[in-house]
Every structure is written in C-alpha cells, then in structure tokens.
Amino acid sequence: MSNRHRRLGAVAVLVAMTAWGPSLAHSYTVATAAPKLADLRGVDDLKTQFNQDQGKIRLVLLVSPT
C-alpha cells in the first residue's frame, strides 16, 4: 500500500469518527439512562423503598400515563 493510500485511509477514519462518534456516544448515554418501569408488588413494596430512602426528601407521584 502506498503512502498516499495510507494517508487517505487515515483521513477517512478521522472523518468517520467525527461524523459518527458523537451520535454513538449520545446513543450510549440515552440507553444507560433510560428509565425502567417495574411492577409494584403491593403497597408494602413502596413502603420498603420509602424506608430504605430515609434521610432523603421523598416525593410520591400518583399518576396515569395519558
């Protein structure tokens, strides 16, 4: 492979990293931060969590999805 080809290859890699890098990083961040919805196993489930979080201010929201 000639030096010219090597330089072109390096430029192509740099262009690809510049173009796709931020979007890939963003996707990763969103994926790990996405909230999860788990089933509540009764009022005691909330009670247990509430007591585990003693020491924090706690805000309970009772909401419907629409």
Added chain:
Amino acid sequence: MCVAGTRWVQTELLQKYPAAHLRVYAVWFNMMPNDSRAKWPPALLTDSRVIHRWDEPKAVGTWYAPRTLTMRPQLTPDSKWGDGEILWDAFLLYGSDGRWDDAPTDLLHWGRTIVAGRETLKTDFEKLFSSKR
C-alpha cells in the same frame, strides 16, 4: 393533566435541583379510558432519582384515598380533592425524617392535581434545596 404535571416536575424541579438529596416514586396506574401500561411515557421523567412502578390494581391510590382525611392539614390550598376512592394525579412530599410503619410520617404537603400544586412544590423545593441548584 398527569403528563403535564410530571413534565413540570422533571423540568422545574428535578432539572433545577440536580444535586438535591431526593427520591421520587412515580406510581403509574390506569385511570382514564385510554390508559394502559403500553402508554407509559419513558421520556417524561428521566432523572435518575426517579423510581418508576406500574400499579395495575391501583393499590397505592386506593390505600391513600381513605387516609386523606387525616392528611387535611397538609393539603395545598389550590388542591381539588373530593374524597374519591382512588387518589391520583396527586403528589405527596415527605421530609427526610419520615418513616413508614403504619403510614408514612413527616408529610410536608400533598395535593391534587400536580399542576394545581405547582406553587407549593416550587416553594417547598426552594426552602429545602436552595443550596443545591
């Protein structure tokens, strides 16, 4: 209304107090005819301090409703609550000392709807977390 209220909590409370030592329990359940678990909006409350739970039998709202009589002193002035069977589109703010044995203690304020209680929540957060903005 619930969607508007939860969006307001995300943008006006959680985003404005990123360092607040706080836990939010978002308890979701069906109340309107078109509600369903499939319509849960994951992009609405994205703060890592929020725990989301789906409450199919509406157990928490049903548990709270009859207890609202004893919680009247902490009801926000703008609230609309007419002693229904299920408390919903509502918030309950507890202090850090609160513990739940028979019922959770250290209730600071509660209200319905979340939108109607915005000013109270905003004032409470300013008092509690003024150094955490």
